[in-house]
Amino acid sequence: MKYKKLLYSKNPMLKRFISNSSVIIGGCIILPIILLAALAPVIAPHSPNQTFNGEYLVPPSKNHLFGTDTFGMDIFSRVLYAPRTDLMIAFFATLLGMICGVPLGLYVGFYENSKGIAGIFSLITMRIMDVIQAFPVFILGLAIVTATGQQISNVIYVLAFLWIPVFTRLIRTEVLSIRENLFIEQAKAIGNTDSKILFKHVLPNAVSPAITQVSVCIAASILLTAGLSFVGAGVRMPIPELGLMISVGAKNMITGQWWPSVFPGIILCVTIFGLSMLGEGISETLDPRNWR
Amino acid sequence: MKIESKVVKFILKRLVFIIPQLLGISLVAFFLIRLIPGNPAYLLLGSGANPESVAALSQRMGLDKPIIVQYFIFIKDIFRGDLGYSWFTSNPVLTDIIDRFPATLELITYSLIFIVLVALPVARATAIKGNKLTNKLVRGYGLMAGAFPDFWLALILIYIFYVKLKILPAPMGRLDLSIIPPERITGFYTIDSLIRLDFQAFLSSWTHLFMPVIALVIFNGGPILKMAQSTMLRVKKEEFIKFYGDNGMNPKRLDKYIYKNSLPPVITLIGFIYVYMLGGSVLVENIFGWGGLGQYAVQSIVNSDFAPLQAFIIVAATMSLVVYLVLDIVYYMIDPRIEI
Numbered sequence: 298m299k300y301k302k303l304l305y306s307k308n309p310m311l312k313r314f315i316s317n318s319s320v321i322i323g324g325c326i327i328l329p330i331i332l333l334a335a336l337a338p339v340i341a342p343h344s345p346n347q348t349f350n351g352e353y354l355v356p357p358s359k360n361h362l363f364g365t366d367t368f369g370m371d372i373f374s375r376v377l378y379a380p381r382t383d384l385m386i387a388f389f390a391t392l393l394g395m396i397c398g399v400p401l402g403l404y405v406g407f408y409e410n411s412k413g414i415a416g417i418f419s420l421i422t423m424r425i426m427d428v429i430q431a432f433p434v435f436i437l438g439l440a441i442v443t444a445t446g447q448q449i450s451n452v453i454y455v456l457a458f459l460w461i462p463v464f465t466r467l468i469r470t471e472v473l474s475i476r477e478n479l480f481i482e483q484a485k486a487i488g489n490t491d492s493k494i495l496f497k498h499v500l501p502n503a504v505s506p507a508i509t510q511v512s513v514c515i516a517a518s519i520l521l522t523a524g525l526s527f528v529g530a531g532v533r534m535p536i537p538e539l540g541l542m543i544s545v546g547a548k549n550m551i552t553g554q555w556w557p558s559v560f561p562g563i564i565l566c567v568t569i570f571g572l573s574m575l576g577e578g579i580s581e582t583l584d585p586r587n588w589r
Numbered sequence: 590m591k592i593e594s595k596v597v598k599f600i601l602k603r604l605v606f607i608i609p610q611l612l613g614i615s616l617v618a619f620f621l622i623r624l625i626p627g628n629p630a631y632l633l634l635g636s637g638a639n640p641e642s643v644a645a646l647s648q649r650m651g652l653d654k655p656i657i658v659q660y661f662i663f664i665k666d667i668f669r670g671d672l673g674y675s676w677f678t679s680n681p682v683l684t685d686i687i688d689r690f691p692a693t694l695e696l697i698t699y700s701l702i703f704i705v706l707v708a709l710p711v712a713r714a715t716a717i718k719g720n721k722l723t724n725k726l727v728r729g730y731g732l733m734a735g736a737f738p739d740f741w742l743a744l745i746l747i748y749i750f751y752v753k754l755k756i757l758p759a760p761m762g763r764l765d766l767s768i769i770p771p772e773r774i775t776g777f778y779t780i781d782s783l784i785r786l787d788f789q790a791f792l793s794s795w796t797h798l799f800m801p802v803i804a805l806v807i808f809n810g811g812p813i814l815k816m817a818q819s820t821m822l823r824v825k826k827e828e829f830i831k832f833y834g835d836n837g838m839n840p841k842r843l844d845k846y847i848y849k850n851s852l853p854p855v856i857t858l859i860g861f862i863y864v865y866m867l868g869g870s871v872l873v874e875n876i877f878g879w880g881g882l883g884q885y886a887v888q889s890i891v892n893s894d895f896a897p898l899q900a901f902i903i904v905a906a907t908m909s910l911v912v913y914l915v916l917d918i919v920y921y922m923i924d925p926r927i928e929i
Contacts, residue, residue, distance in 0.1 A: 424610070424613065425613065427610055427613075428610055428906075429617075431610060431906045431909050432614070432617070432902060432905070433864070433865070433867055433868020433906070434865070435868045435871055435872075436871065436883075436902060437868075437902070441621065444621060516735075523738060527872055528872065528875060528891075529891065543738075546744075550744045550747060550748050550752070551747060551751070551752065551759075552752075553748075558744050562738070562745070565741065566736045567736075569738075570732065570736035574732060
């Protein structure tokens with residue numbers, strides 16, 4: 298009922314968004330995962346960190362739906378809790394990257410090639426971004442997390458640091474073409490300050506590629522977090538985290554116990570897929586070429 | 590101006606940009622290591638060291654000098670080919686890197702070749718001849734593939750092919766333990782063994798390559814396939830293609846035009862993926878005990894062995910700059926309209 302109401306709403310953007318198939322598929326994947334993670338304390342049969350003595354590497358059974366790992370922890374409960382860690386890290390990392398990257402991109406794009414300190418600042422900033430992006434993402438992340446200490450907060454900062462250039466670049470490219478428009482010149486002519494022009498006139502027109510990037514960055518953050526934890530440089534035991542769980546089960550895989558790695562991996566794949574679908578859908582809805 | 594002299598000018602222009610970037614890379618690599626708490630000399634000698642020997646080593650390593658001087662010494666050493674010592678392998682880092690680089694390069698190069706050989710023809714076939722269903726399938730695969738983390742895929746492959754089917758060797762290294770590595774010529778075992786006509790090593794190296802390559806191909810191939818297909822579909826709708834089509838151009842030739850005109854962005858992405866795999870294959874390398882650069886880097890992080898880490902960062906970043914440069918040149922040669 299409510300959905301139908303939204304479908305016939307007057308807001309064309311909302312309508313396009315809600316009737317896009319990729320958005321619907323992505324949403325139908327992501328929302329249940331978020332819901333399950335939120336309700337984990339209610340649904341999970343055991344505490345995620347509880348170790349069952351003597352029940353090591355038990356195959357999936359009635360008592361342990363997804364079996365137990367080498368520490369005797371219930372994998373089903375851990376899999377329910379784990380997306381909390383991953384989604385939280387990914388969300389805050391992306392948010393932080395965006396909060397730093399977007400204003401920087403606005404500034405750099407607006408003042409590029411202009412005279413004075415602002416122009417020089419823009420040039421230097423972009424060259425710094427070039428350098429950051431020349432590094433292999435994973436190794437740079439790995440090195441910084443190791444250097445600063447393995448805490449969840451540090452993983453967030455490191456990922457945010459990696460996303461800043463991405464957002465800066467996206468916004469800058471948009472601003473470079475927007476600043477040539479007449480309405481900007483007009484806004485200048487009637488005496489607006491630069492900062493007012495930037496945030497009131499440039500930002501709303503430049504922000505859509507950055508919004509598209511959000512779900513891509515969240516997905517990539519989850520993959521990176523999982524990867525970092527996998528080599529032992531991200532989250533530490535016993536915090537339930539998908540990459541860490543896969544890593545704990547990796548040694549058992551070779552001896553034939555597949556369940557400790559496979560289940561968290563499936564959740565990881567499904568989450569990433571849902572986010573990519575959502576991102577795809579958002580970029581389709583925001584692309585004026587698809588408006589008809 | 591002739592195209593050749595234009596290309597040369599273009600390369601020179603890009604080189605001017607690369608030098609400050611290399612300086613930036615060396616700065617980051619240098620200060621990143623200095624961020625790590627603790628005296629490197631102390632870390633090198635271990636916790637049981639007495640203060641005098643720590644002080645002596647600090648002086649020998651130049652740690653008592655001002656940080657700017659240290660940085661210049663660091664740069665000078667790089668130019669002499671001295672990247673420091675790894676206390677874990679007790680070799681000069683340069684030797685270690687030269688030993689391990691071909692392993693990584695072999696892995697990611699074969700993966701890339703495989704991706705290109707599969708993705709481009711598939712994209713071409715579906716974009717030009719395909720219908721809505723095949724297009725959707727390719728797009729869906731592109732999205733899906735990126736969702737399978739390569740390290741998880743690698744584990745699944747090991748479970749299927751090694752544990753259950755027992756048709757592929759254990760995920761330990763690049764060759765069976767019983768086989769002596771072929772004498773080094775290129776460092777690629779698959780090529781060296783062929784040159785030496787050592788078919789046992791040849792076969793062994795290929796069977797060991799199979800699983801890591803497939804894991805990397807599935808994970809990294811998705812974006813290239815998706816991008817290639819969507820670009821071809823876009824080019825197909827362009828005015829000039831329509832014009833040629835309406836004028837009755839031979840369909841085969843028309844296909845070729847569509848294909849060629851959609852290549853530039855695809856080539857850019859291929860380059861990006863290649864550079865990405867240099868750092869991104871780390872996890873797969875670790876799982877398969879590959880003994881390449883990625884595993885070396887992770888090992889050095891785990892062992893607080895900082896000289897190799899620094900060197901890896903510099904090597905990888907430099908290589909990515911080189912690949913980007915080559916990419917720009919290739920791009921320019923395909924599409925000379927670009928002005929830089």
